[in-house]
Amino acid sequence: MMIMLCPSVHAEEDVLRWVDFNVPYVSLKAALEIDVASQGNEKPLDWIDVLALAATRTGGSGITVQAVRNAAHELNQNQSPEELLGGQYKYYAYYRRAYGAVLGGLVGSYAIKRTNPDTGEKEWVASYGLKAFSPIAAGYRYSHCSDFGKLRSYGFARPHLGNDLMGSLGTPIVAVESGTVEALGWNRYGGWRIGIRSDDSLRYYYYAHLRKDTPYAEGLKVGQRVQAGDVIGFMGRTGYAAEENVDNIETVHLHFGMQLIFDESQKECDSEIWINVYPIVRLLSAHRSSVRHNEETGAWERMYPYKDLDIE
Secondary structure (H helix, E strand, O other), X not given: OOOOOOOOOOOOOOXXXXXXXXXXXXXXXXXXXXXHHHOOOOOOOOHHHHHHHHHHHHOOOOOOHHHHHHHHHHHOOOOOHHXXXXXXXXXXXXXXXXXXXXXXXXXXXXXXEEEOOOOOOEEEEEEXXXXXXXXXXXXXXXXXXXXXXXXXXXXXXXXXXXXXXXXXXXXXXXXXXXXXXXXXEEEOOOEEEEEEEEOOOOEEEEEXXXXXXXXXXXXXXXXXXXXXXXXXXXXXXXXXXXXXXXXXXXXXEEEEEEEEOOOHHHOOXXXXXXXXXXXXHHHHOOOOOOEEEOOXXXXXXXXXXXXXXXXX
């Protein structure tokens, strides 16, 4: 779980044991816009650097849009974060690493293959900005609210460690970020679920309560690498049952979660680090993957091929 404490820096160990992530959607959006607008400048700004400095200045809470803008202004000066912060730099180093783990795969350079309207030829079009996608495919409606930490009682009393996105049965679910499928199958709490590990191994994305009978995209298997925006499954209401393939969830929805893993011992333990993804889901709503059902093959596929230019 996420523990809400002031940061402490442990010089003797390199593994973060908790992460304090309390950045509102509006502040994430402001930092992203500053990052994108600065590209091509002599001194481009990284949104994670900006947010880490804003968190250092505010103690990790109250990261307002103005705090983000102030941090960007500071970083535009001819001083490094070490020079700006002096003895406070250790806190910046903590936030930079923590926020880098949460947000590190969401923004950067990517290309999508589209048809040139003048030539009719398909060509790669490079872009910079959000390269991760909303978990809900384009054209499908959903609703959600800030529900992280709400009480759940099935099996045992526990906090809700994700964000529930309410939608229609069979809505295509896509991979938020590129990575490798680590888990498929039945979980008595999450029903049919998928676990995908990011390429840097820091983020474990959890998609749960998928559709009964046909929860997954055709051919999806453990060990497979998927691209951001690929169809991976379909929204349903399975779960809350020891028996497989049972609809015991009242409302059709996707449970979407993000776990941070700095050391493999944190993968399944009593002190897992789960992040409130609600503001991230709101941010990603501006970048949704267009998909279609191929009538010939029966498979769901993305309409526009994608390449992560930061990796390739």
